[in-house]
Amino acid sequence: MNYISTRSENSEKKSAAYVIKQGIAPDGGLYVPESIPVLSQADITALTKMNYIERAAHVLGLFLTDYTKEELIRAASKAYGRHKFPSPPVRLSQVNGDYVLELWHGPTSAFKDMALQIMPHLLALALEKTGEKRDALILVATSGDTGKAALEGYADAERVFIQVFYPSDGVSNIQKRQMATQSGKNVCVTAIKGNFDDAQSGVKAIFGDGEIIEALNQKGLFLSSANSINWGRLAPQIVYYVSAYCELLKQKKIKPGETLNVTVPTGNFGNILACYFAKKMGVPIGKLVCASNKNNILTDFIRTGVYDKRRPFYTTISPSMDILISSNLERLLYLIAGASRCAGYMKSLLEKGYFEVEKDVLEVIQQDFCGCFCDEDGTKETIKRYFENYNYLSDTHTAVGLYCAEEYKKTTGDDGAMLIASTASPYKFSPAVLGALGETVPAEEFEALKKLNAVSGVQIPERLAKLESKKVRFTKIIEKEAMKSEVLAFADAIKK
Ligand SMILES: *Cc1c(COP(=O)(O)O)cnc(C)c1O
DSSP: OOOOEOTTTTOOOOOOOHHHHOBBOTTTTBBBEEEEEEEEOHHHHHHHTTTTTHHHHHHHHHOOOSHHHHHHHHHHHHHSSSTSSSSOOOEEEEETEEEEEEEOSSSTTTTTTTHTTTTHHHHHHHHHTTTTSSEEEEEEEESSSHHHHHHHHTTTTTEEEEEEEEEESSOOHHHHEEEEEEOOOEEEEEEESSHHHHHHHHHHHHHHHHHHHHHHHHTTEEOOOOOOOOOHHHHHHHHHHHHHHHHHHHHTOOOOTTEEEEEEEEESSSHHHHHHHHHTTTTOEEEEEEEOOSOOOOHHHHSSSEEEEOSOOOSSOOOOOSSSOOOHHHHHHHHOHHHHHHHHHHHHHHHHHHEOOOOHHHHHHHHEEEEEOOOOOHHHHHHHHHHHOOOOOOOOOHHHHHHHHHHHHHHHOOOOOEEEOOBGGGGGGGGHHHTTTTTTOSSSSHHHHHHHHHHHHOOOOOHHHHHSSSSSOOOOOEEEGGGGHHHHHHHHHHHH
């Protein structure tokens, strides 16, 4: 299986290992597989008998054809079989007649662990396969969740180093503590004075800085990234949708061939795109409900075909979905409209702040997707109602999904089986969840964590519970102008 760019017709074809190492295509496009492999009904039946690690190796093997079965089994075992990552890593609950796919039982209590636990192993193998002599230095700017999940995934990975920058006043205390206590010989965490945009611009500037790239090259290092524009992050997400269908079959909740609708709380469009791939591979998935918060640019796009980012940006209680440019939408646009139209949309978005797809493209999108959104009051009301009526405690992002799944059923009358992706532990957002339940919120976040536990009786994930007493390793706060020298200093420390 080879990979091509979303932005050029006849772009050069690259291997999976190459695109995982490289991240983004030279024309600014994202890499996509040149065809989508197919799972037959018999394949799905066979997968049903496997455990998560075997399912992951099988599904990934169809996309990463330059990796051997043994390599993929080993990578998946390291990622999903470690004692610290409960096995199976995904839990399926039944709530109010729907199925909730909890993707956050990994080490950082957010669904990003599902991809970031395996991606480092795929990258280490990619370095071997492409004959890369240098080691990778992953640079991450984070507003919270991604940074910790990437640190945890890459900690002590071979031939890979990771440096994370976060805005010192722009992340929650728990997120700060999660990052500052990170273990591993190959990690570095630095706070910067500024906001998330400052951190992000600083990292982007370093990626484009010839001087620093050459200095790193001299030391046998090259820069790489860990965000969801990298195919190595997207592919592992396809696995849990295939696996969830198999699990429901195994538990006889659905019959072979029965259609399953799926709702995904969406930000950058990575998670829901993975589900779309599972559907196109042949898993009997029906509608994909794209659930947005008050930043409902995707809802508007799916309903009208116009994607317009010239609108206010809202800070919400579901911050990981506060996004106006959903990068992975580009991959969907390519798959439906082709490279030349896709490049045109992206150019228009960059230059004019919006684009509009043609009627035929919109119709194809609407066959598979339905756009819904949930505002702040709706999110809070949903958290409270699900807790009171169904004794189910959800985080703020999952609540958006629960609400939109109900909306979809109400407005369309489609009462087929529904799966909702649950993307974070409620304890990652304790103050907002407590507030939604109508409780007073303690000023100190660790107190909020304990109070939510007392109110709900739901167990605190072990690692979050232990965080308060964990030793802080990284305390450095720098000016944003000093990021470049901070990267060089880390490179010196690595290669001394
Ligand atoms: C990242 C994230 C999302 C959004 O996922 P995308 O793949 O960017 O659409 C939703 N919920 C939580 C908790 C997240 O961390």
